[in-house]
Amino acid sequence: MTSSVPELVPLTPGGRRVLDAASRLFYERGIHTVGVDTIAEAAGVTKKTLYDRFGSKEALVVSYLQHRDARWRDHVAGQLARVPDPGADRVLAVFDAAISWSDENSPKGCSAINARAEIGEGNDDHPVFPEVSRQKAWLLDLFEELCSEAGITDPQAMAQAMMLLYEGAIVTVGMTTFAEPFAIARTWAARLLGRP
Template sequence: MVVPVPELAPLTPGATRVLEAASRLFYERGIHAVGVDTIAEAAGVTKKTLYDRFGSKEALVVSYLQHRDARWRAHVAEHLAAASAPGTTRVLAVFDAAISWSDENSPKGCSAINARAEIGDGHDGHPIFPEVARQKSWLFELFVELCTAAGVADAESMAQAMMLLYEGAIVTVGMETFARPFEVARRLAGEMLERELV
């Protein structure tokens, strides 16, 4: 199985600067706390350039989430490629990917969860909600595929457990409740898989 990495439209140099600045600022400060003036200034472009390239702040937020997701999927794909034989190792490779990703890329937790927390219940037609839902659905389906390939009898239930461990760990990273939550989640995931496959 190959992890599909979303095809994203190429960006102009100005759009790239805007997206890089926005991505840093949105993650560090929050979406509502960062205005388009701040983003444009950090990117060294005019507000007109920002709107010409992205259309709206909401579209820029969606692009930020999509580009982070593409980088994350590529990172997961590398870990799965290194654990090529089907089995528990491939399921746990998702946690290994998260361990190596989180310190550098997600010290404040999951960008998708953080964005979702800022937009309310998601029933107002805001474009962020479907993007966040798409990312989380993809991860769940990946766990289903990996658990199925590993020979888990009830792959969907196990995938639900893996998803809960993963999501609990990424929230714990952001909350700094205790150290190294993904290592704890990986150990528990391994124990669950081992009991299931004995």
Template sequence: MQIHVPDLATLTPRAQRILDVASTLFYERGIHAVGVDTIAEAAGVTKRTLYDRFGSKESLVVAYLRQREEKWRKVLNEHLDKAPQPGVDRVLSVFDAAALWYRVHGSKGCSAINARAETAPEADGHFVFPEVSGQKAWMLNLFTDLCAQCGCPDPTATGRTMMLLFEGALVTLGMRTFAWPVEEARTAARAILIASIQQNNEGLRS
């Protein structure tokens, strides 16, 4: 099934309200637990208006994931701007951004991970998976680039380690396994980065 997702930058006020309401419901209750009737009622619109603006629930789900990702990247870029010089602090600013993001935007973990867990490739996963996998690929590339810039001898491997720490923290956050998982992941990331850079520097001197 082909879906058309409207340009988020050109949404009408009513369409934006529908998306905002749907986003809150999808994140708090789950994608499958929330139907278009519930969204329309909560947004104060008819189902016809919802379908006129978004075409389908599937389109609305993808719009929800994209809007949340756009907001996350804005917060992330603000933190990266505070640490403009390549180095450990710039890598760690990603974790700082996440700590702030989840304090403000909910503690149920990553919306992309949650959406993927709810969907199957042979069903609705065919439109969710490309969206969320693209978001995760972008994050991995970011970590790899940041690790290369700060002098890690193997930025690909270190970037993957940063990604594992980051994603594990988000899952732990959603599961509430223990408090402050993002901060714990940041501490571990710092130790790994410092050790990696020191190893590289020692290799250059030898």
């Protein structure tokens, strides 16, 4: 599978506190509204420690996204381990993972999509963009791999349909348009996969 997780650099205790504080604050309040002073104070470290560990706020944002992504991938792997045999149920396991992850970890939707939207157009050289693209490419590749293993005739097209359902659901979670979007996405995914 392409789009592998970048190797995460081990963190010192101070670095871990910075990342934990930044992750909470970035997700809850947004990247632009949270300054390094606020992060350092919440982490109980100096700004110097923050910069020594991460180099810049932009690098801290990318680290936040990478660490969230690593946790999400571990969660997906755990769900897939419960469905070891190839087939439609393994594809649907990604939606099951999203259902069990979403309430506690993503009540405001996808951190990567939110970061991409917040950085905005005209900042194409921002390091968040390739990170977000890498994460989304990984999920699409995963869907295609699972669809291929399931023997689906056109795994690429089905993977794209699964991705659209998934991404629509995660945006709907963030917008709170209606309740249980991942459950609804899973129902339609099952229909597309020929499951009752």
